[in-house]
Amino acid sequence: MATSTHPYAKELEIATLAVKRASILTKKLSDSIVTLQQSGTLTKDDKSPVTVGDFASQAIVNHAIKLNFPNDEIVGEEDSQDLQDSPLTSQILDLINQVQQETSEYDDKIGKLSNLKEITTSIDFGDSQGGSTGRFWALDPIDGTKGFLRGDQFAVCLALIENGKVVLGVIGCPNLPQIIHSNDKHEGIVGGLYSAVKGVGSYYSALFTKGFTPLDQQQKISMKSTSNPSELKVVEGVEKGHSSHSTQAQIKQILGITTPAINLDSQVKYCVLASGQSDIYLRLPVSDTYREKIWDHAAGNILIYESGGQVGDIEGNPLNFGTGRTLQSKGVIAGNKQVFDSVIKAVQQVL
Ligand SMILES: Nc1ncnc2c1ncn2[C@@H]1O[C@H](COP(=O)(O)O)[C@@H](OP(=O)(O)O)[C@H]1O
Ligand SMILES: [Mg+2]
Numbered sequence: 442m443a444t445s446t447h448p449y450a451k452e453l454e455i456a457t458l459a460v461k462r463a464s465i466l467t468k469k470l471s472d473s474i475v476t477l478q479q480s481g482t483l484t485k486d487d488k489s490p491v492t493v494g495d496f497a498s499q500a501i502v503n504h505a506i507k508l509n510f511p512n513d514e515i516v517g518e519e520d521s522q523d524l525q526d527s528p529l530t531s532q533i534l535d536l537i538n539q540v541q542q543e544t545s546e547y548d549d550k551i552g553k554l555s556n557l558k559e560i561t562t563s564i565d566f567g568d569s570q571g572g573s574t575g576r577f578w579a580l581d582p583i584d585g586t587k588g589f590l591r592g593d594q595f596a597v598c599l600a601l602i603e604n605g606k607v608v609l610g611v612i613g614c615p616n617l618p619q620i621i622h623s624n625d626k627h628e629g630i631v632g633g634l635y636s637a638v639k640g641v642g643s644y645y646s647a648l649f650t651k652g653f654t655p656l657d658q659q660q661k662i663s664m665k666s667t668s669n670p671s672e673l674k675v676v677e678g679v680e681k682g683h684s685s686h687s688t689q690a691q692i693k694q695i696l697g698i699t700t701p702a703i704n705l706d707s708q709v710k711y712c713v714l715a716s717g718q719s720d721i722y723l724r725l726p727v728s729d730t731y732r733e734k735i736w737d738h739a740a741g742n743i744l745i746y747e748s749g750g751q752v753g754d755i756e757g758n759p760l761n762f763g764t765g766r767t768l769q770s771k772g773v774i775a776g777n778k779q780v781f782d783s784v785i786k787a788v789q790q791v792l
């Protein structure tokens with residue numbers, strides 16, 4: 442399908458502008474965390490920067506969607522109830538005002554928020570329950586909270602879902618260098634925008650540039666096709682509470698993978714995979730009862746498929762985004778098509 446005439450052209454442009462605006466805002470907060478940490482003024486338990494970022498980002502993106510697609514529902518992670526009586530409201534309003542001013546040329550397309558009432562209303566557009574029919578959006582305003590608070594990786598993730606399948610995904614990665622070699626070696630521009638449209642492909646462009654760049658002027662990305670264990674690279678989370686690093690170590694051993702894994706918070710993992718900088722994403726469950734949230738995986742899911750990869754649960758079955766706000770399956774495994782089946786086999790062997 443042509444890159445400029447696809448059926449989701451308007452959706453992609455609006456999603457991109459909204460994610461870019463939210464990314465500028467969250468990047469400011471992320472940079473301020475790093476400064477506060479260096480000066481010793483941010484205590485470890487102070488979650489306020491991420492709270493401010495979560496609400497502001499969700500308000501901006503939801504507002505853009507509702508303005509352009511008033512009939513669409515949104516499954517958003519945050520709920521304005523947690524904002525009531527919060528001392529952070531004036532900070533949220535100030536930050537939103539500031540980023541709107543800096544990107545005022547987007548107002549024609551994605552509007553602007555003027556007061557607290559509009560902000561809370563917009564956040565609560567995210568209350569959809571999702572489901573198997575019709576279309577809705579899934580938004581994670583800051584994915585990788587823990588990474589964000591460490592000054593590491595996080596992402597603004599937006600996806601469009603139709604009849605349980607993801608058809609469009611946009612991920613803003615404010616702290617992600619273009620090239621990741623290993624946990625401590627990287628290079629290139631910091632700040633990446635990763636987009637995918639069903640039937641069109643997956644694309645990379647620099648995040649902190651102005652406006653919407655048509656896909657044919659972005660860089661098309663694809664996964665590698667290697668299955669040679671000595672060349673395979675695994676990407677996995679940082680938080681041991683979110684995936685079982687010990688199970689993952691066993692799987693890597695069965696597959697004969699010796700290259701150290703790349704550890705990254707948030708859906709930037711999918712971006713690194715889709716751009717061929719790693720081959721396998723392992724997210725093995727730590728608990729029998731936890732169910733993944735759809736906003737944690739929707740945008741990354743289409744990015745992988747459109748770059749030639751495959752995604753499944755621990756059984757190897759595709760993820761079903763039509764089962765409400767959570768997935769019904771356990772774990773997430775992604776890989777290039779050449780290795781996917783053997784990874785699932787190794788997973789089954791270990792579990
Ligand atoms: N026990 C658990 N197992 C798997 N994922 C979990 C989890 N507890 C929380 N999470 C999710 O893990 C996400 C981050 O993933 P990662 O570890 O890959 O960075 C969190 O998103 P948020 O940070 O948006 O809340 C959260 O939704
Ligand atoms: Mg998340």
Ligand SMILES: [Mg+2]
Nearest residue numbers: 518581583584
């Ligand atoms: Mg989140």
Ligand SMILES: [Mg+2]
Nearest residue numbers: 518583585586
């Ligand atoms: Mg969360």
